Amino acid sequence: MYITMIKLHRLFLMLVSVAIVKAHKHSDKPMVLLISFDGFRWDYLLKHNLTNFDSLKKNGTHAEYIKNAFSTVTFPNHWTLVTGHYEESHGITQNMMFDPVLNKTFNYTHRDAFTIEWFGQNKLVEPIWTTNQKAGDGRQSAAEWLGSNIVFNDQKIISIDYNHTKPNRKLIDEFVALFTAEQNPINFGAMYFDEPDHTGHLYGPYSKQMATKLKELDEDLGYLINQLKSHHLFDKVNMIITSDHGMEAISEKTVIFLDEHVNTSLFDAYGSRACYSIFVKNASHTNFLVEELRNIRNVDVYRKNEIPDKLRYKANSRIGDIVIVAHLGYAIYLKKIPIDWNLTNGDHGYYNNETSMFPIFIANGPAFKKNYKAEVFNNVDLYPLMCFILGVQAAFNNGSLENVITMLTFEVSKQSLGQSFIFVLLLLIPAALMAMTGLFVYLTMKNTPRGVIMTEYDNISTMNDIDDDQDVTNDRTRLI
Numbered sequence: 001m002y003i004t005m006i007k008l009h010r011l012f013l014m015l016v017s018v019a020i021v022k023a024h025k026h027s028d029k030p031m032v033l034l035i036s037f038d039g040f041r042w043d044y045l046l047k048h049n050l051t052n053f054d055s056l057k058k059n060g061t062h063a064e065y066i067k068n069a070f071s072t073v074t075f076p077n078h079w080t081l082v083t084g085h086y087e088e089s090h091g092i093t094q095n096m097m098f099d100p101v102l103n104k105t106f107n108y109t110h111r112d113a114f115t116i117e118w119f120g121q122n123k124l125v126e127p128i129w130t131t132n133q134k135a136g137d138g139r140q141s142a143a144e145w146l147g148s149n150i151v152f153n154d155q156k157i158i159s160i161d162y163n164h165t166k167p168n169r170k171l172i173d174e175f176v177a178l179f180t181a182e183q184n185p186i187n188f189g190a191m192y193f194d195e196p197d198h199t200g201h202l203y204g205p206y207s208k209q210m211a212t213k214l215k216e217l218d219e220d221l222g223y224l225i226n227q228l229k230s231h232h233l234f235d236k237v238n239m240i241i242t243s244d245h246g247m248e249a250i251s252e253k254t255v256i257f258l259d260e261h262v263n264t265s266l267f268d269a270y271g272s273r274a275c276y277s278i279f280v281k282n283a284s285h286t287n288f289l290v291e292e293l294r295n296i297r298n299v300d301v302y303r304k305n306e307i308p309d310k311l312r313y314k315a316n317s318r319i320g321d322i323v324i325v326a327h328l329g330y331a332i333y334l335k336k337i338p339i340d341w342n343l344t345n346g347d348h349g350y351y352n353n354e355t356s357m358f359p360i361f362i363a364n365g366p367a368f369k370k371n372y373k374a375e376v377f378n379n380v381d382l383y384p385l386m387c388f389i390l391g392v393q394a395a396f397n398n399g400s401l402e403n404v405i406t407m408l409t410f411e412v413s414k415q416s417l418g419q420s421f422i423f424v425l426l427l428l429i430p431a432a433l434m435a436m437t438g439l440f441v442y443l444t445m446k447n448t449p450r451g452v453i454m455t456e457y458d459n460i461s462t463m464n465d466i467d468d469d470q471d472v473t474n475d476r477t478r479l480i
Helices: 002-023 051-059 074-083 128-134 168-179 197-203 208-230 283-293 379-390 410-446
Strands: 031-037 061-063 096-099 104-107 141-144 188-193 237-242 255-257 267-271 275-280 299-303 322-326 331-333 361-364 372-374
Touching: 031 074, 031 168, 031 379, 051 208, 051 237, 051 361, 074 128, 074 379, 096 275, 128 141, 128 188, 128 379, 141 168, 168 188, 168 208, 197 208, 208 237, 237 379, 275 283, 283 299, 283 322, 322 331
Parallel strands: 031 188, 031 237, 061 372, 141 188, 255 331
Antiparallel strands: 061 361, 096 104, 096 267, 237 361, 267 275, 275 322, 299 322
């Protein structure tokens, strides 16, 4: 009986040990969890007591803010975050847009618009979850993000549909389960939360409702931290928290109705209250419309070729003949309609150099320095940063790893030394072959009777033989 009890006890301990191992299983590859809180303005952290955000900020890496892409709206900037392309480059130029090549209109509320023809206009565009998974060797990706349902480069990832009724903590549980799955655990995840953007639109960025919502989000972040800790992931997952844009207050005093100033039947307009892309129906009306629109106060009006280069918002067919941008705090409506100003108190989409449009950036995990404040950088730089942490080759992008490399720990940064060593080695091998060949030629000539014709060696590799698109250039758009 005593021996039987001992055996049962040992069996119990063994089963508990196995259960613990299974519960703590995760990928052996570098792990990244990208999180976006839509409309999280950078200075919310300064104006509100958000203990969990502050804890990550103090114990990890943060930037005062990051600079997003113009136009500062949700779909374009979320696609920029995961591809490293500016809006004119990746082609998602507004939440609502028209493509004259396709002769189709994109409406973000229609699920059937989430297709490769819209999100893959530029064939060089590749979202981070695809880049990670196609690298193979057990890497798996999951995302609850716009465009995650679209297959790029034959890589079908785990795509979780956005559902505004799903509690944030349920989504968190789903991703923790994916990171700790017994088979094929993910090493990259992307989570999107639609707040505090919604509250900002309804009540404005300075409202008591915003304060309440930010407190709720802080508690949700605390729940995520606790879940990661309880599953032994907190010290292993590199968590990046950011946003697409900020928020500015609007009011009845700052509204502009275009039909009070111009004949709106002469064009079609696509965009938001802060920025519209206008397609003129008859090209002969363009100059007339530009002059009429420029008579409106508190808006900037550009012909397409006049759009400032610094906005990176010109070289795409989905950008109209005319672009109008409201001054900060002003809201443009095409037609005069009844508006409930009790529930219309905030907006975004303004110039990306307006401080109220800046998003947050906080990062925590083994790859990031502790208690470190990074220099301000562009959101296109996040894609090459994530690729570097994941240890995968970045696709072509507009970002620069150089802008963000200093926030990484020595243990991660020294990977670049290893890559540099390989780069130098690749250069030395052809040189060594040339030297050996030269020595061989010399010895052969020395021992060859006069009158014998030597064979030319015309296939020796040199740096001149390397194609420009090989991964040996110091192009900042590539991972080196």
